[in-house]
Amino acid sequence: MESGKPLLEVRNLNSVFPSNGKIVRAVSDVSFALAEGQILGVVGESGCGKSTLLLSLLRLIRYPGRVESGEMLFREKNIIELSDREMRDLRGKEISMIFQDPLSTLNPAFTVGEQIRESLRLHNIVSSNKLPWPFDGLRRAQEKERVLQIMNEVGIPSPMDRYASYPHQFSGGMQQRTLIAIALACSPALLLADEPTTALDVTIQAQILNLMKRINEDRGTAIILVTHDLGLASEFCDRIAVMYAGRFVEQGTVDEIVENPQHPYTQGLLNCRPRIGERDQTIRPIPGNVPSLANLPNGCAFAPRCSYVKEVCETGPVPMFETDPGHLNRCLITSEYRRQPDWDWGVVVGRERA
Amino acid sequence: MRSIKILERVLATIPIMFGVAIIVFFFIRLTPGDPVDIMMGQGGAISAGELDRLREEFHLNEPLHIQLWYFLRDAARGDLGYSYVLKQPVTSLIAERLPATIELAVGALLFSLVIALPIGVISAVRQNSWLDRLSMSTAFLGISMPGFWLGIILILLFSVQLRWLPVQGRISLGTGFQERTGYFVLDSLLTGNFAALKSSLLHLVLPSITLGAPVAAVIARVLRSSMLETLRSDYVTLARSKGVAESWVVIKHALRNAMIPTITVVGLQVGILLGGNMVIETVFGWPGLGRMVVKAIFDRDFPLIQGTVMIYAFTFVMANLIVDVLYTYLNPRIRMQ
Numbered sequence: 001m002e003s004g005k006p007l008l009e010v011r012n013l014n015s016v017f018p019s020n021g022k023i024v025r026a027v028s029d030v031s032f033a034l035a036e037g038q039i040l041g042v043v044g045e046s047g048c049g050k051s052t053l054l055l056s057l058l059r060l061i062r063y064p065g066r067v068e069s070g071e072m073l074f075r076e077k078n079i080i081e082l083s084d085r086e087m088r089d090l091r092g093k094e095i096s097m098i099f100q101d102p103l104s105t106l107n108p109a110f111t112v113g114e115q116i117r118e119s120l121r122l123h124n125i126v127s128s129n130k131l132p133w134p135f136d137g138l139r140r141a142q143e144k145e146r147v148l149q150i151m152n153e154v155g156i157p158s159p160m161d162r163y164a165s166y167p168h169q170f171s172g173g174m175q176q177r178t179l180i181a182i183a184l185a186c187s188p189a190l191l192l193a194d195e196p197t198t199a200l201d202v203t204i205q206a207q208i209l210n211l212m213k214r215i216n217e218d219r220g221t222a223i224i225l226v227t228h229d230l231g232l233a234s235e236f237c238d239r240i241a242v243m244y245a246g247r248f249v250e251q252g253t254v255d256e257i258v259e260n261p262q263h264p265y266t267q268g269l270l271n272c273r274p275r276i277g278e279r280d281q282t283i284r285p286i287p288g289n290v291p292s293l294a295n296l297p298n299g300c301a302f303a304p305r306c307s308y309v310k311e312v313c314e315t316g317p318v319p320m321f322e323t324d325p326g327h328l329n330r331c332l333i334t335s336e337y338r339r340q341p342d343w344d345w346g347v348v349v350g351r352e353r354a
Numbered sequence: 355m356r357s358i359k360i361l362e363r364v365l366a367t368i369p370i371m372f373g374v375a376i377i378v379f380f381f382i383r384l385t386p387g388d389p390v391d392i393m394m395g396q397g398g399a400i401s402a403g404e405l406d407r408l409r410e411e412f413h414l415n416e417p418l419h420i421q422l423w424y425f426l427r428d429a430a431r432g433d434l435g436y437s438y439v440l441k442q443p444v445t446s447l448i449a450e451r452l453p454a455t456i457e458l459a460v461g462a463l464l465f466s467l468v469i470a471l472p473i474g475v476i477s478a479v480r481q482n483s484w485l486d487r488l489s490m491s492t493a494f495l496g497i498s499m500p501g502f503w504l505g506i507i508l509i510l511l512f513s514v515q516l517r518w519l520p521v522q523g524r525i526s527l528g529t530g531f532q533e534r535t536g537y538f539v540l541d542s543l544l545t546g547n548f549a550a551l552k553s554s555l556l557h558l559v560l561p562s563i564t565l566g567a568p569v570a571a572v573i574a575r576v577l578r579s580s581m582l583e584t585l586r587s588d589y590v591t592l593a594r595s596k597g598v599a600e601s602w603v604v605i606k607h608a609l610r611n612a613m614i615p616t617i618t619v620v621g622l623q624v625g626i627l628l629g630g631n632m633v634i635e636t637v638f639g640w641p642g643l644g645r646m647v648v649k650a651i652f653d654r655d656f657p658l659i660q661g662t663v664m665i666y667a668f669t670f671v672m673a674n675l676i677v678d679v680l681y682t683y684l685n686p687r688i689r690m691q
Contacts, residue, residue, distance in 0.1 A: 119597070122596060166686040179592075
């Protein structure tokens, strides 16, 4: 896994939405790498840019939003530079996405079977004979066969009977399984999951997560899981990136993030979780509110809510510091640098950004 | 299961027609003016006995509830009575005029769909583009322009000035046209008379545009707004994330769902195609039901008014029934389980 190039490498990604003459910076300066078969959790509050990050990867940000700058290297090809045609070949086949609200995401006018089959047909997965309707019977039958297999794999019972059902006839859990089946139809290398369990109740949540875990193990599909639930991410993922106001503020393995959180925001998130087995614990919420993405402070976006805040935090953008190998922290105060005798903001920032 | 549901709806039209019959019966009798007086005109050289004899012939001397009973009894048998003025059975008068009206309504509906569907879709896809602004302001104009005015302008321009299209009527003389069903386009095809086909189609153009313009405007606006909604929906994003090409995203995923509210509006517009054609038929000298019923109203020709209104109501109910059937096809959520 460590050897060779990563499956996906994102460098300094910026995505923006122009709005009423202002620019909303939904994703700012996001960089990360994802190996084949790895699971990355992106944790953050609602509206912090998590979903926009995923949509940026598929170049599906809704107009007038756009990717402003940065690189997204998928198998060493920059996604931003692909033609529309190449992009369509990538979507659904190499990178596919699971959305948050299954009912509104499935098209109410088509049967679930057809919706799963559409991906197979688009990417000529089962067969590439291109006879037009009505001479495509053989191909259709082969594709249906494959759809039934996939439905079975994601745990939709009696797929034969369910093939011709409409989304509204399914329960929430079944709808989410259908979405997963659509995403998996072409065996993509990367699965983008945008809060896939938020709309579901807890028992179904566990089932869906188990299913995704199994897919990851059996097929080696890399996953980026976006969630607001740090607990869920720490059970499910290999690495976690904590996102705040459009930026990754801390990135590391699950153990590093949970056992040794460095960024004050990550610490705050962990502090406001109740812990089992501790009596009289105080839950300490983070004071203040998330800043507006249209009006971010000049320096660290978390500074107004931070208890460690110093003057230096507000003077300019804070770079990511690699505090341990693979453990990144976007904080001037809690990074190891401050303990070095020659610590100097200008020097450190200059060196990191060079 | 679905056919049972459709049958149910067909049967439900019976009480509706009954209600329409009663309402139209009383309402025309509430309008001032006596049919016999109007028929006799201002001459005055008619004896009271003569008037009484006519009233007796038309059952107008009987109490209202007896007249209503006669009307309903005959209507149930499919007999809509005798026109006071034209001295012919109402059913045969309607049968003679109805094809012209339907032909015009179909022409107008086709025109409006051909215009409105692409405009609605393109305006939504290119929202706020100059094309969107232009077509939406044209649509606004189409809704607000009175039909007779638009008709006259079109006649002045295309018939009088440019001489491209005929001024009025359904077909030119000298085409050797033979009438079979009353639908002139269909008849020309059946007899293989292409001169007549061309002439009848050319005669349809201006009235269809005039009648269809406001309908097209309404459909385009409704389609645009529902397309805007479906284009923003999650399932359209899902389709894009599967790798569906943009044109297919629009046509297959967005338009299919946007047609659901649009088709309802199309059904309601059929009422305008039928009820709004009186003015258009007059402007274009189109020998349809609309012109006949307007004259019947001036004449207080009760049976003819009653019969025509019943036919209008029936057509409207049927159009909406067809819409409902289409609706279950487009929207699986309301299909019977």
